[in-house]
Amino acid sequence: MPTKTLWMEFRRDTFVNAIKQLKPQTKVKKFLTLELEISFNNGEACFDMGGLMKKIPASAEWDGYAVVPMNFIFSFTKIQPSNDPVRIEFIDQKFKIETSKVSSKWSAQSTFNRI
Structure with a gap:
């Protein structure tokens, strides 16, 4: 578990477009229970939804996986972040975008089973 604030920044439009592409076209009840894994690798934010992944350019101090x-x-x-660039943070088991926070998990390795 991280003891310092971890952060990542990226352009608002690329963030919003990336997460829109992860959203299914039809509403599925199971979808509401899904989790997104957010990591950082080689200058890119990685948004992984169990194999469906979107990457966008980012800067960060982020050395693991947030599960949100x-x-x-x-x-x-629907209501886009007001800041550009968007800054996300993880501290004390909370994931934060601007003033919005949600309880989340942190892992040193991916939580998804990889083949």
Whole structure:
């Protein structure tokens, strides 16, 4: 578990477009329970929904994987973050975008089973 504030920044339009592309076209009840894994690798933010992944350019101090409820992330497709660039943070088991926070998990390795 991280003891310092971890952060990542990226352009608002690329963030919103990336998460829109992860959203299914039809409403599925199961979808509301899904989680998004957010990581950083080689200058890119990686948004992984169990194999469906979107990457966008980013800067960060982020050395692991935040696991965040999808419905929290998708709320930002309707009401976009006001800041550009968007800054996300993880501290004390909370994932934060601007003033919005949600309980989330942190892992040193991916939580998804990879083949």
